[in-house]
Amino acid sequence: MTDFLDTQDHQSAPTREQWFLEINQIGGTDPLSHFKDNSYGQVNLEKAHPGGLAQFVTGRPTLLSNLIRDSLSFSRAYSAANRIKHKQDSLAEQFGIESLYLASGLVDLRSDGHELRMPILLWPVNLLTKHDDFELSLSRKALVNPALAPALLRHYGVKLNAEDLLSMVQVGSDPIPVRVLDHISSLTDESANLEFSRVLAIGNFSSAASDLASDFEYLEHPVTNLFLTELDSNAESFEQGIADPIAVTDSDSTQTRIVSRALAGTSFAVETLPGCGYTQTVVLLASALAHQGKRVLVLAPRRQTLDELATRFTQVGLPGLGIRASSTWLDMISAISRNEKAQPVNYSELAARRDSAREEVANYFADFEKVDGELGVSIEQALEELARLSGSPRAPINEARIDADQLGRHR
Structure with missing residues (x-):
């Protein structure tokens, strides 16, 4: 089912620099730092109908067909909105990332030799399907692009105060007032060649990857430090474990070996593929650790994986053994109910x-x-x-x- 990855299988431990480079590559090109006009994945509202745009910026629900009234342009915008909606739902469901925003205003640093084109303000947008149309509503609270201030500080030595910038934005008026552009321009000296443009584009924007990289850059934690050091590769430690660990469902010899070693406190990794029983292995391991009175933290790249794990716990008679962040109330009720119905076991x-x-x-x-x-x-x-x-x-x-x-x- 699975293969162990102990340190005898590796040349050396990873370095912090290698991890940092890999984290920086998550998600591909960051649109918050390298914005590009893209009709495939963006809805451009710069040429939207004045009547529809005036209604939209006040926060009132507005149909996409009221914003873009040309039939050909609407068809393209509708297709783009559909893709944006699908991407937003996928990121929110699988990773808990909200990515649907209206980007307003753009500052271009390329004239100074910096390959950066950065949106200034981000407005959360709600996008609902309405038969053959979309209904859009704009949040009444904007955000400053989290990548903007660090870039200005790094390249120009100026500090941008997000609260001061947002105080110049009036709710229900222009999403990118001229005074916002003037304020950013006034922070730099005459040698800076910042280029500003008025951009109104709805798309998927997220700082999750850059936030992760920023957190990791300054992170000092015993767990990460352990992964960055050479572990004991003694062959004898590879076989140690606890005999006959408790099993709440069927387990093969490899799964039993994994649980046995984990209960003994051994540090190791397991390499496996989807469909090879890794969910059942996690169920066996988590339940065995819980039986020892230990708490278990389960991390997964997708919310669906955690939901599958919760379903498997229920199938083996342990509903609520794992408490999900996305379904805390339901899991707690299931755990209480299971505890009330539990019978002594010989x-x-x-x-x-x-x-x-x-x-x-x-x-x-x-x-x-x-x-x-x-x-x-x-x-x-x-x-x-x-x-x-x-x-x-x-x-x-x-x-x-x-x-x-x-x-x-x-x-």
């Missing part, structure tokens, strides 16, 4: 039944391998030979039956 009796079943299975396979004194072959050898004959290009077909006396005579 572990000694269960252990005896398990040992008896193991002995029966061991005897069963021993009989397969046992060589018959008269025929000189085992059942296993006979089955292997029959399988070889069946798999040959011209497999023999015969329905004759030979009794034991004849077999012994013609062996």
